[in-house]
Every structure is written in C-alpha cells, then in structure tokens.
Amino acid sequence: xxxxxxxxxxxxxxxxxxxxxxxxxxxxxxxxxxxxxxxxxxxxxxxxxxxxxxxxxxxxxxxxxxxxxxxxxxxxxxxxxxxxxxxxxxxxxxxxxxxxxxxxxxxxxxxxxxxxxxxxxxxxxxxxxxxxxxxxxxxxxxxxxxxxxxxxxxxxxxxxxxxxxxxxxxxxxxxxxxxxxxxxxxxxxxx
Amino acid sequence: xxxxxxxxxxxxxxxxxxxxxxxxxxxxxxxxxxxxxxxxxxxxxxxxxxxxxxxxxxxxxxxxxxxxxxxxxxxxxxxxxxxxxxxxxxxxxxxxxxxxxxxxxxxxxxxxxxxxxxxxxxxxxxxxxxxxxxxxxxxxxxxxxxxxxxxxxxxxxxxxxxxxxxxxxxxxxxxxxxxxxxxxxxxxxxx
Numbered sequence: 296x297x298x299x300x301x302x303x304x305x306x307x308x309x310x311x312x313x314x315x316x317x318x319x320x321x322x323x324x325x326x327x328x329x330x331x332x333x334x335x336x337x338x339x340x341x342x343x344x345x346x347x348x349x350x351x352x353x354x355x356x357x358x359x360x361x362x363x364x365x366x367x368x369x370x371x372x373x374x375x376x377x378x379x380x381x382x383x384x385x386x387x388x389x390x391x392x393x394x395x396x397x398x399x400x401x402x403x404x405x406x407x408x409x410x411x412x413x414x415x416x417x418x419x420x421x422x423x424x425x426x427x428x429x430x431x432x433x434x435x436x437x438x439x440x441x442x443x444x445x446x447x448x449x450x451x452x453x454x455x456x457x458x459x460x461x462x463x464x465x466x467x468x469x470x471x472x473x474x475x476x477x478x479x480x481x482x483x484x485x486x
Numbered sequence: 487x488x489x490x491x492x493x494x495x496x497x498x499x500x501x502x503x504x505x506x507x508x509x510x511x512x513x514x515x516x517x518x519x520x521x522x523x524x525x526x527x528x529x530x531x532x533x534x535x536x537x538x539x540x541x542x543x544x545x546x547x548x549x550x551x552x553x554x555x556x557x558x559x560x561x562x563x564x565x566x567x568x569x570x571x572x573x574x575x576x577x578x579x580x581x582x583x584x585x586x587x588x589x590x591x592x593x594x595x596x597x598x599x600x601x602x603x604x605x606x607x608x609x610x611x612x613x614x615x616x617x618x619x620x621x622x623x624x625x626x627x628x629x630x631x632x633x634x635x636x637x638x639x640x641x642x643x644x645x646x647x648x649x650x651x652x653x654x655x656x657x658x659x660x661x662x663x664x665x666x667x668x669x670x671x672x673x674x675x676x677x
Contacts, residue, residue, distance in 0.1 A: 437636050469658070
C-alpha cells in the first residue's frame, strides 16, 4: 500500500506540480482511505520527498551484483530512459520550478541528495572491494552521470545501452589508468 | 566596434531577456550610432545569435596550441568559470526561458550548435594529428563537458583548475586505454 500511495503521489506531482499535491487526490488515485495517507505521512513535504525518491529508485535502480562495471552500465541506461520518459520529463520541469521556491527547494534538494548518496555509497563499496582505485565518489559520480544528463537534455537521439556501456568503459578505464600512474595525471604538458 | 556592439547586446540580453533586446539600447550602451547596429545586423535574430556566440567564445575560448590535453584543461576551467559568473548565470536562465518560445528556441539552438561545432572541430583535429584515437567527437565532447555542467549546476563548491585537470586526465586516459584494447571495451562481465 505504501508503494501504491507513493506512485500515486509521483503521478500527481508530475501532472500538477509539487505545490498542487492534495491528499484526497492521492488517496483517490491510490484507491486507499485518505486517513491511510495522513497516518503514514503526517508531514506533506515528507510525502513529496518520499514519492520523488521512490520514483527515481524504481525508474533507475542501482544494484549491487558484486560487479561495479555491470551495475553502472545498467544504472546509466535506466537513468537515461527515466529522464527521457514523459513522467521523467514532467518531474524534471516540476523540480526546476520548485527550485524557485525556498521551501520546495529544500525538498527537491533533499531528494537529489538522497539519490546522490545512493550512487556514492555504491561507488565507495566498489573502492573498498578493490574494484576501483581510491577516488572521491562525488567526483566519479559526476563523471558518470554528467554526460548522460547532457546527452538526454540535448535530445539529438536516444541514449542507448551501447552509449551507457561506452561511458562506463571510458570513465572507469580512465580512473584505473590514472591511478596506475601513482594517482598523478598522465597528461603531458599540463603540469 | 563590432565587438563592442556584441558585448553590449550580451549585457542587455543577460539583463532583460532575449525578447526584450532593443537596438536603441544596444547602440546607447555600445556608444555607437543606432544605424551602425542596423547596418551590421539588419536581422535581429542574427544579432542575438552573434552576441551569445561572442560571449561564449570570449568567456571560454578553445585554443589550438598543438597540445589537445592542455587546451582542453584551459577550456573546461574557463567554461566552468563563465557558467558560474553572474552574467553566465543570467544568460543560462534567459536561454532556458527562450526554449519555451519556438522562434527564440531556434536562435539559442543555433548558438549551442555553433559552440559544439567549435569543440568538435578541435577534437577532430586532435584525432587527425594522432593525439587522440578515433572517437566520435560529439560523444567525447559530452564526456568532457557533461561533468562540468553538472558540477556547476549543483554548485556545492567552485570548479577549480585542478578539477578541470582531473576531468581531462581521466576521460582522455580512458579514451586512450579503451582504444588500445582494439576499440573494444575493457569492461568484464558486461558484454
């Protein structure tokens, strides 16, 4: 039931914006009693944050199969698909609009922070297991997701699994190659 | 004089938006005669496109020193600084707003296309000189600039020259390492 309520809330947020979210509409769409929504989420901003977080986690899950390369390819592929989907596009517009409002901005920043933490935790685990050399997980996260976001935003063509594969192959090979040189850059002429 | 007019136009666009650009204000700010603006740019959209292109080229130039690694570090560092500057931020909001209007969208898309072409041409030249292995310049451009855009948008801290250096070091090492494996990915378990 919890999941059905969050799905209904995300659908309504995509349609009406964050400011327009009403508990009675969430209850109706989720086909639950309104008190079930109030009991689980007495705080409206928590409902919003949980709904957006659940949408992102469902649409672009980050697994731990024990193979960081494979998990990141899956993640980037689903991330791009989620961003390009109609609901993903609506939610991005809604989130961009929410950033103009200080209170709503805090909510969307929290969602964004939770999402980044999931990725950073997964990268940190891979470093601990020796699958990746020591690297700031925040920096590596940006190297991986930045190109995907730019690609999808430009929208020249769909971001395919082959693209996800190539981003991961190049970035992870680069991380490993530069670490092999003792953490120093292997760039000539720029030191 | 041409440059002074374009600078004045970019300043006014950052302040008032693309729709609000007026030739008499451009002339006044550039301290030239209004006919000088009309004679050089009889078409208003060309003035807008040229002003935005000139701003970007001045703020984040892409040189050809013969050393692609060094030129890209300089480029990413200045790109981040330009995006984070007050005028750069204003122009990004203006450009985002312009995308909602079909006619203005065509202008900002043209500017974006010109900018990308400059980067792609520079990368293509580096491939021809054997500084980089054969790679789609569009894809490589996204690997390099995507992380910078994400970093600046998140705004947790300033993007430094050391960051520019690390992005280039990792991405270019990755491109070279994956090409060394015969163009195939070196990722295990994801084929």
